Amino acid sequence: MHIYAAQTAPVVYLNGTLLFVGGVAMVQAHNRWNWGWSLLVTLFGWAVMALGLLRMIAPTAAQAGEGPVTSAIFVALLVLGGLLSFLGYRPTGPS
Structure with a gap:
């Protein structure tokens, strides 16, 4: 987490x-609002x-600090990425 705390405003702006x-x-490629x-x-x-x-x-705003909430967000993003990858690349049946 120390790498994120030392970022300058231009780097944060570029990341944004x-x-x-x-x-x-x-959103342009996948703007579907049906349930699923x-x-x-x-x-x-x-x-x-x-x-x-x-x-x-707000590139000069305070960055997220190290803590259990930040770690939970990282884990949730990892799980979401794995779930979406699984659902997106699973076989859909005979073609």
Whole structure:
């Protein structure tokens, strides 16, 4: 976590720009609001876009500190990524 605490405002702004562009790409390619696992992809795209915009607007804001909440967020993102990867690449039946 010490690597995140030492970031300068331009690096945070660049990270926000990349997150925003990635979020926009996800929303453009996958903006589906029907109930199911694909809704997670859409919501994740909107969340990434909002986080990127927030980091671009306030690059000098305090970064998340080390603690159990931050670790829980990292674990939740890891689980979400694994779940979406499994659901996205699972076999769908005979082609």
